[in-house]
Amino acid sequence: MAGSAAAQVYRSVGPDGRVVYSDKPPAANARDNAPAGAGTGAGGSSAGGLPYQLNQVAQRFPVTLYSGKDCAPCDSGRNLLVNRGIPFTEKTVNTDADVKALQRLTGDTNLPVATVGGQRLSGFSDAEWSQYLDAAGYPKSSQLPSTYRRPAAAPLVAARPVAAAPAAAASAAASAPEAPPAPSVAPQRTTTNPAGIRF
Template structure:
């Protein structure tokens, strides 16, 4: 019988592999004769001009300066970390990713809307939460996190270019700016009607004649 740790690695690798078939990068290769071919395998150097297209092309373009091995892992299995303030396990998880040189996006949970989103995503509101592709790893465990990252093909040591920085943490749910309430328009006040001309006899009109 296989140890539980080996079984977890095998299951993680199988799940990540199945997701990879859906998020695989497709290479568009233009040969010297102008003929265009498509392949899911990295081309050799003399195969002509190469561009990445299809699913995964956008992620590849965003990480164009990364080494090939790291770029492939990011394209197929992007990593996201969900954290909150004053969370020691969150800090430990962030340090692990930074120390290993894993490109990742960090989403902070600080509002009721963020918590509701996390509940829908993970089925609970405990932090930290790590996502590797479509896999969700709840809570922090350096051994477990490393197994999932290994299964996704991330290098064991940092290959990040000098000066590379991950995006700044952002709320899980974008906050929409509040709009200033529009002032209530008051109906124009009509001036009072002019006073009616007096009727009947007056000192200046003893006969009470009106026209």
């Protein structure tokens, strides 16, 4: 009975959309063949297919890297995470809006910044980052499966379409029916209309 607890359980979705759990790997043509319990980790990183213990640590202590362009310490921090096999989310800080958002989050604008769960690490220090990753329970060497794909870096502040907004507002204003002019004087209150409502 104790040996069955360590057995791998696979989740697959059949062609009919039915979810099946089994101790046998799913067929190659199954739509979703991630091990059971794998899902999207906190912070938006894809934890699909992670070994169980690594998935548990990534769920409890998600890692986020805040980095910038042409930032050697950022590259060093990223390399440490990649070489150690840490599943992480990367947020880039390139625009003024990104810098302001980073300052609101961290109280500072220095890069890189890493978060390991609720712990914030400012600036890169191999020893310090490794110490916090060890304390969180991340393995010292990569346990990522060969099929794991790290999520692409995304801007800290999502860009909003600027050019389309004024044109859309102008066309909406042009097609909207003209509203009746607002009354310039408040309606009189009378005994038959104590609230002064006008229709």
